[in-house]
Amino acid sequence: MACLKLQAVTKSYDGKTQIIQPIDLDVADGEFVVMVGPSGCGKSTLLRMVAGLERTTSGDIYIDNQRVTNLEPKDRGIAMVFQNYALYPHMNVFDNMAYGLKIRGFGKAQIRERVEDAARILELMPLLQRKPRELSGGQRQRVAMGRAIVREPAVFLFDEPLSNLDAKLRVQMRLELQQLHQRLKTTSLYVTHDQVEAMTLAQRVIVMNKGIAEQIGAPAEIYRRPASLFVASFIGSPAMNLWSGRISDDGCRFEIDGDIALALPEPKPQWRGKALTLGVRPEHIQLATSETGGIPLQISTLELLGADNLAHGKWGGQNVIARLSYEHCPAIGSTLWLHLPTSSWHLFDSQSGLRME
Structure with missing residues (x-):
């Protein structure tokens, strides 16, 4: 050897x-x-x-x-x-x-x-x-x-x-x-x-x-x-969900398309106004309700894989895939409310592509 x-x-x-x-x-x-x-x-x-x-x-x-x-x-x-x-x-x-x-x-x-x-x-x-x-x-x-x-x-x-x-x-x-x-x-x-x-x-x-x-x-x-x-x-199949956006002027939120804002896990004043990309893997997206502040995803396609299901839709101007347990089979055209836990966020500099820490 x-x-x-x-x-x-x-x-x-x-x-x-x-x-x-x-x-x-x-x-x-x-x-x-x-x-x-x-x-x-x-x-x-x-x-x-x-x-x-x-x-x-x-x-x-x-x-x-x-x-x-x-x-x-x-x-x-x-x-x-x-x-x-x-x-x-x-x-x-x-x-x-x-x-x-x-x-x-x-x-x-x-x-x-x-x-x-x-x-x-x-x-x-x-x-x-x-x-x-x-x-x-x-x-x-x-x-x-x-x-x-x-x-x-x-x-x-x-x-x-x-x-x-x-x-x-x-x-x-x-x-x-x-x-x-x-x-x-x-x-x-x-x-x-x-x-x-x-x-x-x-x-x-x-x-x-x-x-x-x-x-x-x-x-x-x-x-x-x-x-x-x-x-x-x-790396990852299906691929990670990605949303382009920017950090708000107060450094507290990630803004998508100007009218969607997600609270950062902690304020980042040093990132104010910076263009970033948010990534969340399909298996880390959780089910929620409108009352708990979930995001709406209208189901366009559902892939039944046996052990789990892949729900496809669009939110924040981007295609979204959520991996659901096998018992969740939403109908095509129905709306799922989803939660993106901040513990599963990945943030990248949109210009360099490098991970933000």
Whole structure:
């Protein structure tokens, strides 16, 4: 096992536009870190730089305290699992897993020991003589992981390995990946666009946006205290409700559309007149009544999800989603009275997008 360190790493293809802004990252020995973000945010480019498949424009990469910035991929002590399984169709499972060891000159006995050890971990022993075409998608992905495991790398790199699987199989493979990491405890850097994968697999999450690491932290921290508007709107399903407004001249209220005012948890005279965005997650919206000062939401759509329901409507000029318990099924067109508890507010600077404290 080994630690992974990125020090002011950047990437530019034309020498002018940085597609990866300077990023510093320390992945501890045995830690599982997930990079998540939309397409084009730079997460796969950053992973490829760690792998040595892309050169850094500036900055340094260290694996196990060794500077590997200019080393070839084969010399970095890494193993990579791709979205596409990249299996040799004419080879059986054993030979696919063993191939990398053969070309590195390992002896037959050592190859068999490593392959069979990995096959036992991944429950592939009965499949070692099968060809890739005889395997399911999940089995092929396990073979790809087995090929990485037999290398006994210092660091595992995963590039969206579950993207080709159907929804049910993705859930199963997420659990298998968790169990695999608990067993091997190998330092891992994982890339995905799927926030569910990020939140369930990671010990720490890196939220990427336009080449910038917007926030790095534990999954619970990122969900409960998003550092920016982007993180708040990207992490969470359904997305956080957001309302644009300003702080009143006396610093005591958040004003929306000029005629709606919500009392702040405490006066903020230093924020007077400031343009802010208020965020509240759908599950934190509570049922209320007009008599208790609730806000009216006319239901335009209702999604019945079984365990709970999502009520859609409009208030304060913005679309609103409220997560309700399953027994609350308001009729389309009816009005719900809702309460936005201040303990669940998230306030962001509308200009910079940064969280207000």
